[in-house]
Amino acid sequence: MxxxxxxxxxxxxxxxxxxxxxxxxxxxxxxxxxxxxxxxxxxxxxxxxxxxLHEQPDDVIYVEATSREFEDVQFDFDRYDIRPRDEATLSGIASWLNEHANVDVLIEGHCDERGTNEYNMALGEQRALAARRYLIGLGIGTARLSTISYGEERPFDHGSSESAWAANRRAHFAVSQ
Amino acid sequence: MQVLMRRTVVTALLAAAMILGAFLPAGAPEVRLSITKGFGEKVIVVVSLFEGFGGGLIEAEDVREVLSADLRNSGYFSITENLEFVDENEEDDRSSGSIDFQEWLALGGEVLVKGRLDVTPAELAIEATVYDLAQGQALFGRRYSGIPSLWREAVHRLADDIVEQLTGERGIAQTKIAFASNVTGVKQIYVMDYDGENQRRVTTEDMMCMYPDWYPDADRLVYTRFRGSRQETYSVGISTGEASKLTSYPGLNAFAAISPRGNEVLMTLSRDGNPEIYRLRGDGGEPRRLTFGRSTESSPCWSPDGRRLAFVSDRAGSPQIYVMGAGGGTAERVTYQGHYNTSPDWSPKGDLIAYTSQIDGVFQICTVDVNTKEVVRLTSGRGQKEDPSWAPDGRHLVYSLRSGGKSDLYMLDIYELEPLRLTSGAGDYLSPAWTP
Known part of the structure; x- marks a missing residue:
């Protein structure tokens, strides 16, 4: 760490x-x-x-010159629709991706600890897919956008407060080569 | 270290197959228990201290403890607990060389189990005879032999034989439970005896492994592993250690459920852009999509006849349990109480589906009758309970309970509702799957 x-x-x-x-x-x-x-x-x-400072999946290789950390897109409890306030973040990611055509993005879907473990794994995927669909709608090629769900397995904030839960209900964007 | 571990597992399991049981010639060929019990009434069993020599490896007290726990856990028996009197009777029997049935009856018992140990460093033999006290007659006798380290296995087998001989039902003492645990830091798949003993690691990956499910031979597991930025479903043979990949599609590759005959798998994939239920051959192959729509379809399980499946869908706005034909088609909603019903498991003996239901902010274990939609709540109190899995007897469930920042596995008899804690080590114990 x-x-x-x-x-x-x-x-x-x-x-x-x-x-x-x-x-x-x-x-x-x-x-x-x-x-x-x-x-x-x-x-x-x-x-x-x-x-x-998010933990990154093992096989994502960071490219020095194009290294970039994006803001997470957050979600309401048990929901996976993109909120209007996060649309600007996604637009920013889309325009950056348009300028860096050789870069792919892994979208990680995450959940807070309150749901059941199994359902959270499915819900996390829905969150990643919702962000993916949004980026595709902004013209990003489907082949550049992969998804993985970590469910409740990799919380951003290990606390058990409203603010921790809110921070954990997210789609995280990992730039890869 | 990891290789060594796997080899030990293999040896232990091969040896497990070598516990031999043989009927003892003594006793009448076919004697029936002279008592009949109504539903929920228990047969009172006296488990006496086994005679003989444990070779310094096995204590007669331990054998009695495991056997008593097995018989009690089966749900059919209660065990006489005033051991002082039990041991006194046993001593009298030994000095007189005969069984004083009147004295045993006086302890309130209906069935008596007596036995004998004969253990050398190389070989174990456990002999037991079961008596009907009212008739003063032996019901059956059996001898179990194998290597000494497998004495628990031998006692479990004796317990299952007693259950079967006296009730006609298959016992659960020899069953196993697979689960995921992060005791080593990264979640891995483990297997343990039904009573929480004999835990051993099955996967030796450095990546997260979750959601185990059994093939019908109880010697092979399917699970999800997180290889870098991908999920994959893998199957692993427990006695062989051989692993093979089933799926590695983009997105979800999770909640694999093996069909009752073992030749097919249900799972959740999101390769078509949405989490949906798919059906595949048992060894992989091209997935056939069974659900369609924009909602989340997840956590499939088979009905015992393999003709239907239950799964979770949020198509009505909140996660609920649905049932449909194993070939797909129209799904019928079966849960209507509450706004969060997930992780279904279909009873191997009929029409009950166990699942997790959020009630007053706490996840509890419930069952719903597929036909009548009647819901029965099985757990109460604080602590999040999740992921029920049925024992093959259709009477016991194992589930995880999160309490004090840690998850452990508990066993529950659905007719008694007194949870028994199975795990207590450091770390979390999750996603239990009972052998079919």
């Missing part, structure tokens, strides 16, 4: 891609938060603000 964090940070500084983080201010501040979060984790105190 720590290695992933360091790696992503280097990527941000070197490549200089502007990070689309939820509700955070400057880059320096983000880094400070990150250090604080690490220390808290190690002290066992835990639970800070969310950082967009």
């Amino acid at each position: 720590r290695r992933t964090v360091a790696l992503l940070l280097t990527g941000i500084l070197v490549v200089g891609v502007s990070f689309a983080m939820q509700g955070c201010a400057g880059k320096d501040e983000e880094m400070e938060d990150l250090t604080a979060q690490q220390e808290m984790d190690e002290a066992g105190a835990l639970a800070g603000e969310d950082l967009a």
